[in-house]
Amino acid sequence: MKIILLQDVRGVGRKFEVKDVSDGYARNLLIPKELAMLATQDALAKLEARKKKAAAEHEALVASLREEAKKIEGKTLYFTVKTGEHESVFGSVSKKDIEEELKKEKIAHGKPVLEKSIKTLGTHIAVIDFGEGIKTEINIQVEPAEMHKEK
Secondary structure, eight states, rough: EEEEEEEEETTOOTOOOOOOOHHHHIIIIIITTTSSSEOHHHHHHHHHHHHHHHHHHHHHHHHHHHHHHHHHHHHEEHHHHHHHEGGEEOOOOOHHHHHHHHTTTTOSSSSEEOSSBSSEEEEEEEEEEEEEEEEEEEEEEEHHHHHHOOO
């Protein structure tokens, strides 16, 4: 029996694929649980329309992600940390701190990629991953708390 999968089904296929399965498997499991539907001419036409709509939505998402990435590319985010004698740093700048700053900049989709938290003063480069293969770099400026007050 030819069916159209409405969701990913392990061992059978991925969403929107047309597959040939046994009649009993389709009637007793896939169709009643709304994991699949019969592959009629009408259903195949609707599937094509759905695929086109999904592709258009995906393109729009990628375009908006690229726009967000351009918006912050090369920007500098400033963070202050407490320091002791000889500029020893107490605390660090973590992924979560960077995410919060990005939200203040109205960047919703960017996720910072750091191997470990930043624990030294100065300028650091962080990669922001927007998904869909879109990445950009920003500068992270870590300053002692007293220095920031003077600015």
